[in-house]
Amino acid sequence: MKAVMPMDEAVRQAVLGAIPRLRAFAISLCGNVDRADDLVQETMLRAFANIHSFQPGTNISAWLFTILRNHFRSEYRKRRREVEDVDGSYTESLKSQPEQPGHVEFGEFRQALVKLPADQREALILIGAAGFSYEDAAEICGCAVGTIKSRVNRARARLAELLSIKGGEAFGPDEATRAVLASGNN
């Protein structure tokens, strides 16, 4: 066997296919597109440097998400003194992107999301958006399944709190919510 193996075409395709989801995960985690893309790039470099530790036949996307998550957490610890996007600079950067008609604005939602503790945020994204099972999410985060479940619950409760401060109004009231609010809530 050669010391350096040529990149397996299947692995290459799998990594390529995972990039859009890795970016979505990274942006949700750090709330900043440029930083997210750096996280994804570092994830790819680490993945290929450690490709021998990947077991073919296992879930490559969970493996890549694990690398990205661990890298984010170590960066996060290093950069703890830095302020996250609470000042809305990420939201500003979003505004410069062309919006399609009817495009949903996520600015407020993202701002609420970055206010969550990192462990709750990652659990919520893995379960609620990335579609991982509780078992996979536990593996990715290196914790117990029950811990993931309680983090997701806490994250949801906290987000609801952050987003419904104004009685749900700022969160885009639909007819049902409007009816509830109109009923006087007593």
Place this chain on the structure above:
Amino acid sequence: MNDRKAGSELPIEEAAFPAHKGPRAELGRNVQAKIGQQLRAMYDDVVKQGVPDRFIELLNQLDSATKK
């Protein structure tokens, strides 16, 4: 990693939105449904952007590096 105590596995959602039937519980479910929708929509919005060129270039570089 496990910097948080896993001891408080309380049903937080129930604590935040008591199960009694009424406008408040209704509002809680509504907010939770919206959170789920927004979370997926935000995530999918990025997924739909596909693979930026810089990553294709990087992959090609990694590819030729491993073939040396």
